[in-house]
Amino acid sequence: MALREGALRAKLLLCSRTLSKFASFSFARSLSELVSSQSVTSKPPEIADDHLIYTQEHSALKEALRKLIDQEINPYVDQWEAEGTFPAHKIFKILGNAGFLGVNKPVEYGGLGLDFSYSVAVAEELGNIRCGGIPMAIGVQSDMATPALARFGSDELKKEFLLTSIMGDKVACLGVSEVGAGSDVSSIKTKAVKKGDEYVINGGKMWTTSGTQADWMCLLANTSDGPPHKNKSLICLPMNLPGVHIARKISKMGMWSSDTAEVFFDDVRVPCKNIIGQEGMGFTYQMLQFQEERLWAVANIVTTMDNIIQETINYTRQRRIFQLPVLHHQAVHFRLAELQTEVELLRSLLYRATAMYIKGNDVTKLASMAKLKAGRLARELSDSCLQYWGGMGYTSDVPVSRFYRDCRLLSIGAGADEVMLGIICKYMDTLPKK
Ligand SMILES: Cc1cc2nc3c(=O)[nH]c(=O)nc-3n(C[C@H](O)[C@H](O)[C@H](O)COP(=O)(O)OP(=O)(O)OC[C@H]3O[C@@H](n4cnc5c(N)ncnc54)[C@H](O)[C@@H]3O)c2cc1C
Numbered sequence: 001m002a003l004r005e006g007a008l009r010a011k012l013l014l015c016s017r018t019l020s021k022f023a024s025f026s027f028a029r030s031l032s033e034l035v036s037s038q039s040v041t042s043k044p045p046e047i048a049d050d051h052l053i054y055t056q057e058h059s060a061l062k063e064a065l066r067k068l069i070d071q072e073i074n075p076y077v078d079q080w081e082a083e084g085t086f087p088a089h090k091i092f093k094i095l096g097n098a099g100f101l102g103v104n105k106p107v108e109y110g111g112l113g114l115d116f117s118y119s120v121a122v123a124e125e126l127g128n129i130r131c132g133g134i135p136m137a138i139g140v141q142s143d144m145a146t147p148a149l150a151r152f153g154s155d156e157l158k159k160e161f162l163l164t165s166i167m168g169d170k171v172a173c174l175g176v177s178e179v180g181a182g183s184d185v186s187s188i189k190t191k192a193v194k195k196g197d198e199y200v201i202n203g204g205k206m207w208t209t210s211g212t213q214a215d216w217m218c219l220l221a222n223t224s225d226g227p228p229h230k231n232k233s234l235i236c237l238p239m240n241l242p243g244v245h246i247a248r249k250i251s252k253m254g255m256w257s258s259d260t261a262e263v264f265f266d267d268v269r270v271p272c273k274n275i276i277g278q279e280g281m282g283f284t285y286q287m288l289q290f291q292e293e294r295l296w297a298v299a300n301i302v303t304t305m306d307n308i309i310q311e312t313i314n315y316t317r318q319r320r321i322f323q324l325p326v327l328h329h330q331a332v333h334f335r336l337a338e339l340q341t342e343v344e345l346l347r348s349l350l351y352r353a354t355a356m357y358i359k360g361n362d363v364t365k366l367a368s369m370a371k372l373k374a375g376r377l378a379r380e381l382s383d384s385c386l387q388y389w390g391g392m393g394y395t396s397d398v399p400v401s402r403f404y405r406d407c408r409l410l411s412i413g414a415g416a417d418e419v420m421l422g423i424i425c426k427y428m429d430t431l432p433k434k
Pocket residue numbers: 140173174175176177178179180181182183184206207208209210252255260409412413414415416417418419422
């Protein structure tokens with residue numbers, strides 16, 4: 001048994017080395033076959049000696065993704081940032097072919113059938129993309145618009161929307177926030193009224209990531225007049241239906257390469273079978289979906305924070321002031337050490353929450369704490385690092401200024417800091433009852 005396991009691992013590593021030479025991105029799919037055959041025939045892969053939750057397979061997956069990022073994405077990021085959008089269909093097809101858009105989704109719908117820790121590994125690696133907008137759009141596709149569909153959707157819906165999104169044939173977006181409802185999700189106004197075997201949808205969505213390019217939306221709408229937590233449903237809405245209008249592409253302070261849309265629905269008719277799971281359960285499904293979204297966002301930002309610290313070290317080491325490298329001033333290297341310590345603390349919380357989540361625990365409290373801390377730390381870190389770049393930090397030519405703009409979103413999107421504090425207080429039983 002041990003021999004067989006060793007052989008499999010060796011094959012996997014060999015595969016990974018071959019990949020590093022020839023950059024064959026179909027590797028991730030063969031990796032999943034190896035991992036799943038291991039779990040059937042022998043013990044699950046062992047956690048690597050130098051890691052809390054990752055096995056050698058996680059590392060190999062990350063290595064493969066890194067090559068794809070360096071070849072297919074990073075060389076074009078500056079151009080896409082300047083253009084205010086990126087070719088989502090082209091990039092998602094490349095990622096989908098390689099298996100990176102559904103690592104924890106079922107194999108029968110194109111996923112790799114691995115656990116959520118592999119999604120965290122992928123999110124971490126996507127943090128090496130040299131902007132925040134593209135990883136965010138990829139995250140919407142893989143871990144924000146699709147978890148509820150994967151868990152509760154019908155076979156027919158999953159074939160039409162999940163499989164095609166995982167393979168990168170369709171671009172997905174998530175329609176929760178509205179002009180009048182962001183933090184308070186329960187107060188959304190978009191209505192889906194049942195008429196025969198169709199829902200007729202009226203209303204609108206705001207801040208829709210990938211909204212100008214998306215083929216379908218995971219839409220949260222009110223399907224009855226009942227109490228706000230029980231009157232909502234998630235619906236798969238094709239974006240090419242009559243009555244779906246892209247009102248505008250929103251101009252933003254950061255995340256430039258990710259298009260953000262305002263969308264209106266004017267008597268849009270969708271078959272009732274497009275509902276995800278049970279009618280009236282949409283709010284609950286969305287809250288569950290948020291857990292993966294928040295852990296994904298934390299995993300993604302820890303890598304970027306590492307990179308920004310390292311780039312600041314490199315810059316301040318060669319930039320001299322008062323006869324010394326900037327880095328040699330104690331205020332600078334001590335501050336960077338403090339920030340790196342905070343990043344490591346956040347990473348530990350992320351791994352703890354992930355380890356508990358894949359064992360089936362409710363990690364709402366830990367995920368909310370991690371998201372809160374990530375948003376606050378990213379703001380602090382980007383501000384401190386930018387300072388040490390002096391005037392160069394204030395130009396748009398350096399990664400630190402892009403990070404400064406992009407990361408500001410983390411304390412607002414996917415639940416603002418105050419929403420996270422409210423959730424944590426609920427779990428601490430300190431939130432005053434209404
Ligand atoms: C670039 C971008 C991309 C986005 N992508 C998507 C997407 O793809 N899909 C989607 O559905 N949404 C998306 N959003 C929306 C995002 O999730 C919302 O902006 C967010 O939930 C906050 O909602 P709001 O903007 O309406 O702010 P509001 O709800 O108006 O809140 C304003 C502020 O009030 C404060 N606040 C909130 N709750 C409390 C409280 N309990 N106590 C005290 N203060 C509080 C917070 O500081 C908050 O920032 C995106 C937003 C942006 C900017």
